[in-house]
Structures are given as C-alpha cells and as structure tokens.
Amino acid sequence: MNEREDSLPPRDISDNAAEEARSAPPPETELDEDDRLKPQFVRIVIAHAEAGQHEEARERIGRLHPADIADLFELSDSDERQLLAAVLGDMLSADVLAEMNDYVREELLDLLAPEQVAELAAELDTDDAVAIIEDMEVDEQQAVLRAMEPEDRAAIENALSFPEETAGRMMQREYVAVPEHVTVGDVIDRLREDGDMTTDFWEIYIVDPMHRPVGTCQLSWILRTPRDIAISDVMKREQTLIPVDMDQEEVALRFQKYALISAAVVDDAGRLVGMITVDDIVHIIQEEAGEDILRLSGAGEGDINEPIRETYSARVRWLIANLGTALVASSIIGFFGGAIEEMVALAVLMPIVAGVGGNAGTQTLAVTVRALAMNQLTDSNSWRSIFREMKIALLNGGTIALIAGTATALWFSNPGLGVVIAAAMVVNIFVAGVAGVAIPLLLEKLDQDPAVASSIFVTMTTDSMGFLAFLGLAVASGLTTL
Structure with a gap:
C-alpha cells in the first residue's frame, strides 16, 4: 500500500475539457428522475478536475450525498x-x-497509507469498517x-x-443494553449522558446478569412512559x-418474515454480542438475489468493475462445462444421422422442440431456485410442488x-409429421417441468x-430429451428409418 500523494503526474488536458469546465453552468439538479447522476454532471466534474479547477470540482461534489x-x-x-481522490482530499x-463498490473501493484504498485507512475505519460502525477491511490483502490488513486504536482493533x-x-461478520457491535432492574428514567439519563453510545438505534436490549437478552x-415506548x-x-x-454463526441469507429471511427493524445477535452461550439493523439487510437481500441470478447464468460476480481476468476465469469454466453437456445432445443427433x-424436415424442426423445452425448463428452474432461496420450498411441500409443475407442464405442452x-402439418403437407412434433413437444415440456x-x-x-x-x-436434459423424443418418434412412426 502506497502513501497517498499530494499531486498526481500532469495529464494532457484537451482544450475542449478545459473550456467545458470553465463555461459549464451549475445544473439545476445533479440527479435525474431515477436518482442517478446525470452524465453531464459527471463530465463537468471530471473536466474541472482535469483542468486543475479543484475548488470548482469540490464545490459541485460537496452538494452530493455520500452514496452519490x-x-x-x-x-x-x-x-x-x-484524480478525483486527489481533488477531494478529506x-x-x-x-x-x-x-462504494468493492472493486472501486479496493482500488482507492491502495492509494492510502495504513494510517489513513485506519482513521477512516474508526469513523464507521464496526459492520461498515469490517466491509472495508475484510477484502484487503493480509499484509495490508x-x-x-x-x-488502529486497541479497542477498535479488537x-x-x-x-x-x-x-x-x-x-458475526456483519453485525454491529455498538448497541444499547441495560439491566432489568433499572427504571425508564435511568435509561433516559444514560442515553443522554453516554457520549460513546452508538448514534443510530431503534430499540434497546434488556439483559440479565449473564448479559443474555x-x-x-x-x-417510542420509553419516551411515552x-x-x-x-423498564x-x-x-x-x-x-x-x-x-452469531447464522448465514446472512437466513438472517435476511428472518428480518423479512418477522418485519424486523433490528435484532440482537447472541453467541453460543446466549449472551448479547451485537445487533443487526435493517439497512444492512437491504444490502444483503440485493446481494443474495443478484448472486442467484448470476450463478444461474454462470456470469461470475457480474460486476462491471470486476477485473477482466477474474471475469474471464469465472465465465470460461461455465462455457467449458456447457460444451461437455452439448456433446451429449450432439451424440443423439449423430445416432439419428441416417434418419x-x-x-431433411427433421433437421429444420428439431431445434424448435429442444428450444421450447429449454425455455420451459428455465421458467420452472427460476421459480424453484427462488422458492428455495426464500424458504418457500421445503421437505414439507416438495412433492406437492413437483406434482404442480407436472400439471402446468402438461397444460403448456x-x-x-x-x-x-x-x-x-400444414407447412409440410404431412399430418404424420405434425403428430410426431406435437407428441415430442408434450414429452419434452413435461420432462422440462x-x-x-x-x-x-x-x-x-x-x-x-x-x-x-x-x-x-436442466439444459442438458431438455436438449437431449427434445432430440431423442422427436427423432425417436419419427423413426418409431415409420416416417423415416435409421
């Protein structure tokens, strides 16, 4: 990790960029109707920075929320x-x-000295500080x-x-806990007098002498009592x-199921060790939902800021696996090569059978993976779900x-071929379901x-079964021979 430099090497500044920075009027608002930064605003700020007009850039950026x-x-x-990091300073x-996005944050942290990162982390709640530090290299970490100060470091x-x-990794260790025997007045006095108390909380936890909640x-109850x-x-x-060892996805499901704003985290002995708040859960829900979608497609983490090498490594493995399964479907086609x-009409029609079956399987797969992730599909109703999908598949088929x-039948003037593809469709869509x-x-x-x-x-199954059902039925019905 390098010391942050006061200035960066000079860059070639185009006359257009400098002119745009000087003449750009302040926008009425920096955000569009979808709460995204306007492209014009981004260009103007960068043009100010490149033209050396740092105060102008800072003035425009200073109106933004930290998330923006x-x-x-x-x-x-x-x-x-x-350049923006050097312009912004403190x-x-x-x-x-x-x-900030993990990859972008990691890139910026490489510009800061360990002391600067430690100072920034000390300003955050522990859950946010951990999010910044956990992805760093071991020696930098x-x-x-x-x-850091001993208490923060611990x-x-x-x-x-x-x-x-x-x-345990995502919980916030700053919380408010009081013993059972105190009064509401005692709690209010403590909340007013304790300067080291966490600033953002919605409820307090009452604990027994063993510090168990x-x-x-x-x-709101305290204020009205x-x-x-x-207490x-x-x-x-x-x-x-x-x-403390519960998976974050399960934590999110509990928050959703019980409509929680915050929840106490306990260790193996039942002692209170931290709390989790709903703002962290929003990020977890978004992250887990995105992960499931990206895993279904084999697209890796799917982050546009992810390094190209990591994206390539994640995607190529998936494509190699798909190549292997495609060979299974190809071998079935090869077996029916003579037919x-x-x-020739069989070659025209068989991709339709496989394609429709693949789409039907993808529909069912998406619903099932989501149901499993949301704990809607369990051992108690798995067979009911299977029979339900069978009925839907038969109707669709x-x-x-x-x-x-x-x-x-009308296009090829061959009723027998129409019956064969119809039967193959029913079989493949049922199998797909x-x-x-x-x-x-x-x-x-x-x-x-x-x-x-x-x-x-699922793709291998629908492709293979689609080709096998269509070509096999064509041979069995006497339309063609092997």
Whole structure:
C-alpha cells in the first residue's frame, strides 16, 4: 500500500475539457428522475478536475450525498478515480467508502497509507469498517489493524474471526443494553449522558446478569412512559434472536418474515454480542438475489468493475462445462444421422422442440431456485410442488403441441409429421417441468447450491430429451428409418 500523494503526474488536458469546465453552468439538479447522476454532471466534474479547477470540482461534489459521491467514482475510469481522490482530499470520507463498490473501493484504498485507512475505519460502525477491511490483502490488513486504536482493533479482529457471510461478520457491535432492574428514567439519563453510545438505534436490549437478552424496548415506548416505571414492565419479552454463526441469507429471511427493524445477535452461550439493523439487510437481500441470478447464468460476480481476468476465469469454466453437456445432445443427433438425411424436415424442426423445452425448463428452474432461496420450498411441500409443475407442464405442452403440430402439418403437407412434433413437444415440456423442479431439489439435498449447477443439468436434459423424443418418434412412426 502506497502513501497517498499530494499531486498526481500532469495529464494532457484537451482544450475542449478545459473550456467545458470553465463555461459549464451549475445544473439545476445533479440527479435525474431515477436518482442517478446525470452524465453531464459527471463530465463537468471530471473536466474541472482535469483542468486543475479543484475548488470548482469540490464545490459541485460537496452538494452530493455520500452514496452519490461513491456513484461518481464508479462511473469514472480508473485514472479519473485517482484524480478525483486527489481533488477531494478529506471529502473522501468513510461514509463514501462504505457506499462504494468493492472493486472501486479496493482500488482507492491502495492509494492510502495504513494510517489513513485506519482513521477512516474508526469513523464507521464496526459492520461498515469490517466491509472495508475484510477484502484487503493480509499484509495490508494487518498494517491497518496495527494503526488502529486497541479497542477498535479488537472489535474488527473479533468480526474477522467469524466466517464470511455470517451474522458475526456483519453485525454491529455498538448497541444499547441495560439491566432489568433499572427504571425508564435511568435509561433516559444514560442515553443522554453516554457520549460513546452508538448514534443510530431503534430499540434497546434488556439483559440479565449473564448479559443474555431477556427483552427489547423501542425508543417510542420509553419516551411515552413515566420515568419511575421499571423498564422490565415496558419491555417486550418476545424477541427474535440471531445466532452469531447464522448465514446472512437466513438472517435476511428472518428480518423479512418477522418485519424486523433490528435484532440482537447472541453467541453460543446466549449472551448479547451485537445487533443487526435493517439497512444492512437491504444490502444483503440485493446481494443474495443478484448472486442467484448470476450463478444461474454462470456470469461470475457480474460486476462491471470486476477485473477482466477474474471475469474471464469465472465465465470460461461455465462455457467449458456447457460444451461437455452439448456433446451429449450432439451424440443423439449423430445416432439419428441416417434418419435426418432421409427426411431433411427433421433437421429444420428439431431445434424448435429442444428450444421450447429449454425455455420451459428455465421458467420452472427460476421459480424453484427462488422458492428455495426464500424458504418457500421445503421437505414439507416438495412433492406437492413437483406434482404442480407436472400439471402446468402438461397444460403448456398440450397448448404448444396443438399449435406446433397444426402448423407443421400444414407447412409440410404431412399430418404424420405434425403428430410426431406435437407428441415430442408434450414429452419434452413435461420432462422440462419435472427437471426444472427436481434437479434443484436434488442438489439442495446433496448440500450443493442449486443456483450454481441446476441450469447446466436442466439444459442438458431438455436438449437431449427434445432430440431423442422427436427423432425417436419419427423413426418409431415409420416416417423415416435409421
């Protein structure tokens, strides 16, 4: 990690960029109707920076929310990001880094000294600080930790000791807890007097002498209750506790199911060790949903800021696997090569059978993977879901078979061929429906991620079965021979 430099090497500034920076009027608003930075605003800020008009650039950026400043960096090229970082100086705050894309943030952190990163991390809650530090190289991470205050360092090291994507890694260690015997007045006085208390919280936790949570109390209840009432008489004893080792996806599901704003995190002994708030859950839901979609397509992390080498590595493995499964379908076509030569119409029609079946399987697969991710599909209703998809597949298959069979019979003036493709459609769409739900369920039983491997097996099944059903029925009906 290099020391941040006060100035960057001079760059070639075009006359157009400098002129645009000088003459650009202040926009009425920096954001469009979708709350995205306007392209004109991004160009003007970068032009100011390139023209050396740093104060003008800072003045325009200073009107932005930290999340929008993070967007500004993500919308800029790599060399422009370095220039913007140098221009912003102390305006590149911890809040901006916390909102930033992981790859962009990692690039900027390489420009900062360990002491600067430690100072920025100390300004954040532990969950946000961990998000900044956890992706750094081990030696850089240790350098930053050594530069932190002992208390902050201990909290970060404790968080990093938990596995990634667990409640322990994402929880916030700043929370408010009080014993059962205090009054509402005692709680209010403490909230007013404790200067080190976390600034953002919606409820306090009531704990027993072993520091185990026994209830919660919302701030609104405290404000409406007389001071002399015991906090134990106001608190709600029913609460949702999050085990420290729970996967973040399960945490998000609990927040969604029970409409939580925040929740206490407990260790193996049931002691309160932190809390998770709904703002963190919003990020988790977005992240997990995006991961499932990208895994289904084999597109890696799917981040446009991801280095090309990493994107290539993730995608090429998937394409090689698809190449292997495609050979299975090709071998079936090869087996029926003589039949295809005898009746060229088969070569024209068989991709239709495989393609429609593949789309039907993808529909079912998407619904099943989502249901598994949302805990809507479990052992209790798996067979019901399979039978449901069978019925839907038969209805879809019958409808498509009627259309495809009639069109084929009329186009080729061959009723027998129309019957064959209609029957093949019914068979393949039915198989697609069953495979789309059964394969993810089987992978789930085998403790494999259904989102990662399901699509490749479903595609292989629908392609192979489509060719086999259509060509096999054509031979069996006497339309052609092997």
